[in-house]
Amino acid sequence: xxxxxxxxxxxxxxxxxxxxxxxxxxxxxxxxxxxxxxxxxxxxxxxxxxxxxxxxxxxxxxxxxxxxxxxxxxxxxxxxxxxxxxxxxxxxxxxxxxxxxxxxxxxxxxxxxxxxxxxxxxxxxxxxxxxxxxxxxxxxxxxxxxxxxxxxxxxxxxxxxxxxxxxxxxxxxxxxx
Numbered sequence: 001x002x003x004x005x006x007x008x009x010x011x012x013x014x015x016x017x018x019x020x021x022x023x024x025x026x027x028x029x030x031x032x033x034x035x036x037x038x039x040x041x042x043x044x045x046x047x048x049x050x051x052x053x054x055x056x057x058x059x060x061x062x063x064x065x066x067x068x069x070x071x072x073x074x075x076x077x078x079x080x081x082x083x084x085x086x087x088x089x090x091x092x093x094x095x096x097x098x099x100x101x102x103x104x105x106x107x108x109x110x111x112x113x114x115x116x117x118x119x120x121x122x123x124x125x126x127x128x129x130x131x132x133x134x135x136x137x138x139x140x141x142x143x144x145x146x147x148x149x150x151x152x153x154x155x156x157x158x159x160x161x162x163x164x165x166x167x168x169x170x171x172x173x174x175x176x177x
Contacts, residue, residue: 030104037097044093048086054079080137084150087133091154094126095161102164105171117172124165131158 058079061072101119108116134154138147 030100033100037093037100040093041090041097044086044089048083048090051079051082051086054082076140077142080141081143081146084134084137084141084146087130087137088150088154090130091127091134091157091161094123094130095157095164098123098127098161098164098168102168105168105175110175113172113175117169120165120168120172124162127158127161127165 055076058072058076061075062068063072098120101116101123105113105116131154134150138150141147
């Protein structure tokens with residue numbers, strides 16, 4: 001079981017109360033988005049473990065005959081695709097969390113600024129770490145179209161996430177000066 005903590009200090013400056021409303025920003029809406037992201041992060045972490053276990057299971061498959069070798073190779077390719085999809089999804093979630101963090105910078109209590117800066121740095125690193133996992137798996141995938149699609153889409157995510165993380169960090173630094 002994982003324990004997560006969220007500390008929130010609310011001064012009401014840039015929000016319109018706690019209750020979710022359709023047209024204006026509220027604390028409740030932001031918390032709902034953060035909780036949804038938390039659940040989705042935990043889900044992808046679980047599925048990533050399952051994907052890794054699928055790769056490990058392939059190594060236990062028999063390889064005595066040509067037919068067994070072919071079945072093993074096909075199973076490995078399928079498992080490697082699964083091991084590519086979950087870190088890619090982690091990249092997407094981390095970018096989504098960065099966007100949420102970006103929206104909080106000018107709305108949060110000044111005493112939370114360092115927390116938002118740390119969140120931006122960690123989320124940027126999460127995108128980069130997940131990208132490394134995507135790339136290591138793509139190197140062994142034989143389906144060129146699959147590999148090209150994930151390489152292109154991953155680079156697009158990286159190209160948005162890293163400047164956003166640095167922008168948030170820079171804005172936090174300016175607030176602290």
